[in-house]
Amino acid sequence: MSGVAAMSGAERIAAAFESARAEGRRAALMPYLMAGYPDLERSREIARDYVAGGADLIELGIPFSDPLADGPVIHAADVAALAAGANVTDALSVVRAVDEHVPVVVMCYANVILARGLERFADLLAEVGASGLIVPDLPLEEAPAIRELLDARGLALVPLVAPTTPDERLTRIGAAARGFVYTVSVTGTTGERDESDAGLPEILARVRAHSEVPVALGFGIGTPAQAAAAAAAGADGVIVGTRLVRAAGEAPGEVRSLVAEFAAALAA
Template sequence: MTSSGQREGRIASPAEGLRAAFAEGRPALIPYLTAGYPTLEGAYEVGETYLEAGADVVEIGVPFSDPLADGPTIQNTANRALQNGADLRYCFELASRFSGRAPVVLLVYYNNIFARGAEGFLREAAEAGVSGLVIPDLPIGEAKAFREMAGARDVAICPLVAPTTTEARLDKVAEAASGFVYCVSVAGVTGRGRACRRGRGPPEEGPGEGLRAGGAGLRHLDAGGRASGGGGRGAGRDRGQQAHADRPRRRARGGGRLAAGAQGGAGRRNRNGGVEIRAWLSKRREYSRSGGKGPQVPDTESGLASTDGVFTKCESCGEPIYEKDLANRFNVCPHCEFHYPLSAPDRVRLLSDAGTFEGRDAGMLAGDPMGFEGYGERLAAAREKTGLDDAVLSGTARIGGHAVAIAAMDFRFIGGSMGSVVGEKISRTMELAYDEGLPLVVVSSSGGARMFEGVYSLMQMAKTSVALSRYMTGSMPYVSILADPTFGGVTASFATAADVVIAEPKARIGFAGARVIESTTKERLPEGFQTAEFQKEHGLVDRIVHRLALKNDLERFLGLLS
């Protein structure tokens, strides 16, 4: 420790992180995380990912029950963090994990400081290596004593300015700032405000004179740097904002894909994410300065196209999901129970007893009997993507102690389509079950026949049906599980010819697609047509079972029928 209580090795000021970025001729990247969200340990992983992605400064939000400026998205993350037990001591510990590698700034409401005592709070902050504070509810005019105490411990104060900030107040901000100046890009709460305009005109015109004046009035603060944030969104708004705030800072919003690109999925961090975000920021600035004639940039909330993330946004309920939670629940949303696709290896892991699966018929590779242009390349790409030889994984396993023959299809492999290899492996699984007297479990997820193999693919319907008819002469049960989607020749052959047909909730099941049927019959189809619920109501499906209950259901059936 230094004499002031500062942690040794910390970067003394957030301004240094910004200056380093500016010296390289690029915008600074200051990602935001809520301490304790999605879990106490998960927040550490998020911060580590930010650092690996190249964050120049890390902003940590101290969760508070009654914030003044945060919108519903960040409030939700703060509420969950508080439920997780994130207190001020935890926040300082979190900051100390990162402060030796990048400046750490706390966004904290003054209630927390007051309750701790200003001296005590600053002492703990300095010991944790905190470089700066953003305090939304501490007015500049009332902050002199606190600024002096913070300065004695080398903790910078990062004041805020808004689109409506006057010239007189800008002078006070300039005098008070010891870190960067946080330029709020919208008037209102984070993620919900609209661009503030002193004049008239539609919101698409972007920020009005307030932010323009603020940008001009703050140019003498360039030694510290200006950071733009506060949940601005939309291309029109950003163009106006960046034209007058030369060094934008994008605040990652916890609702969608949090700091998209700056994070990787559970166990697979995207180390190039920070570079990607920086490149996007530079393109946006180039676009705005060119008067709209520069290269186009994505007009999305994150501004980025498809990227892996520690968080993802549920396509059903729209809630943010920690990807590790999603993986632990076998791709079932923890908020609305929406079932995402599941790979064949994960499907086998879900259903079978740990360590009991033994693969069969590995190394079977599809040929190109039709000489279909590009088919060979598609096969190679699918094998590399999935790690599978084809769209099915087969073998033997135990489920609740019962030995079974099992096959699971994988929709990632050319839509789970049934070509010659898929048909052969499923037929061999049925023959194995017959020869060894094993119950048979097949999980289907397929778009149907593989058009690249023409008639050879259609022949697999007959092959699997013959193998199944032979198996059904025995006494062992066949359980078919239909996952989303199950269509075409798979539905018309082995998938629906079982002793028990189970479907996952809302799985789409049919032969031809709904649009094809409507265009052929010239009639509107009923609502929910081809869903698992519709098929159960009309007798095609016996049971609809939640994915996380499937193993218990199978154990019960095998115990009754084997």
């Protein structure tokens, strides 16, 4: 634990990817969790189940009323968490349930951050032990202010790119990337899909050519076989969201074993 405390959040993210490679896994596993869903205490328990199941990192979503990047399952979890009374402070407290075991990267929409002020929000992340931040609706051109504040606290601002992102923009995003690049596998919102995109190797290779940090793939990965396919296509990390959020609502007792199945699929 003392070693963890001595590392910055950005260093912990890097170490998680390096550890996955060193241990022979084809990619690091990053399950997504909606803070406050089905309720606050159970979301803490689910975070612990993610760790016990073999997660290398965790992406923690902060409930928001208009999650434009998310499909119906995660959107419904947002609504349910807010209806149950989840607020930003409570949601961020979920980080403390697991941060000594794995790095936690918070996913939060820009309005929530701006409502509290950039500096105060950066302080909150540092106080709870978060390692980084993903802001899906933050344009590259508006990112420098929050990136500077996070850099000063040792936290990573993780950018997103899409299959349609042009090379010139990929170069600029890659140069500013911290932690990893979140690569969206498809155009559209989050959600489970029947098949993996056959063009994933090309998408991942193009992103990697413009970045010096790991490349993680998300959106549409809903089965262990799809996770394995993402790793085989060249992803350094695999992000699994909708399938696990659905399980959290329908069968929370099965979450640990489900995460373990994804982890096993990424083992060499």
